[in-house]
Amino acid sequence: MSIEGELRIELQSQDQQVRGVTIQSSRPLQLPSLFEGKTPEAVLQMIPMLYSVCANAQAGAAVTACRQAMEVGVESRVSLAESMLILCETAREHLWRILIDWPGFSGETVNRTYLSDLPELMKQAKCACFGEQGEAFSLQPTLQLDSEGFRRLIDILSRTSEQAVFGLPPGQWHSMCDMDDFHRWIDDKATAPARLLANVRDKGLCHLGGAEITALPDFEVQSMDQRLQQPDADRFVALPEWDATPRETSALTRQATHPLIKALQSDYGSGLMTRMAARLLELSSIPGALIDLLHKLMGEKSGQQLEPVHGTKGVGLGIVEAARGRLTHRASLADGVISRYQILAPTEWNFHPEGVVARGLLGLPAGDEAALRRQASLFINAVDPCVGYRLEFA
């Protein structure tokens, strides 16, 4: 088995339509067992090394779980800075997908100019919050805020998003609520993402994959805690369902209440156009959200402590909205070391064998295998697994 594993997605066709979808995962879900017997401090060092793609979201969920299990409080400004880092990472992940994957779908090449500021972005963001030697996402880090430094990073995100994605300031794009404005933006074809959306629309693919959404609700932390204590918890982590239903957690479920997404859903359901627009919308919201968080942080009194959250004694849950959806970590402590560690990642929700991807791929036209591969890839990319996938046809 490869270290990172993969998703195998098989499409079974009959009468020129996809009639069956099988999704199998070889992702190494046993990895968290590695943390058992280790101290929380050791685990917090290991997590970003192992889970290095969304390392900040993973570390944020882990540190929240460990603090809660240890009943350790944290300064409110630290908590705000950690939220800023996770949001910054979400923007970077969205930009990577939009700037690297999307051009290929419309026959364009990747423009590396726009990517040049992104590789160092998270390192610089951590440095702006916790200093050169500071340890972000440790149990009780010391904030060393360089507000001007962080503001410059927001400017980089904003500028990259404007030049490479929106063709206008992201905040202005985010305020777009009207379908006419949205189609006008597509028609201008000023950026590669706009051209891809024009391509999707002009080829009649807006409804593609538009199965009904069953969003993962805002559950009570205690409910998830109880679910992860059940004897079948390992199966739940591999094949999660909520209220006996596979659920979706993604940029689309997070942006579902925005007027533009409501309008798009009314026209195209949760199809490809709505999904791609939701990712753009989330990206467009982040520079403004980061500025708000930075102002809040700067206005917050130093030393103000957040009380430790009390739940089950010796158990902590960290729940974070990562780029691809909601991420849950649960840490159980006994005698100062981790006795059990569980991670439930968004890919397991969204790529459940009967989940949103499986249902969305059902019914795709299968007369032309090359066209089917392209359409299925577009849809899978729009939901966005955090692991490679292999598409097969039967």
Added chain:
Amino acid sequence: MCLAIPAKVVAIDVQGDNATVVLGEVKKQVSLALVEDVSIDDFVLIHVGYALNKVSEEEAERTLELFAQAGVTP
């Protein structure tokens, strides 16, 4: 799960766009679009066909050791 795997760079194409990396016994082609200044013998974290960032040899070894402890090896 968002795992990225450390691998050693053994070749880089003329344009500097792609590299060949070695992971255990396996050689893979990865894009260098997301990293700057990569040289042969550097270690990079790879994920779905892309090198994400450079890591030191020590960090790469420590990470691979952790994966091995969990029973997952290249």
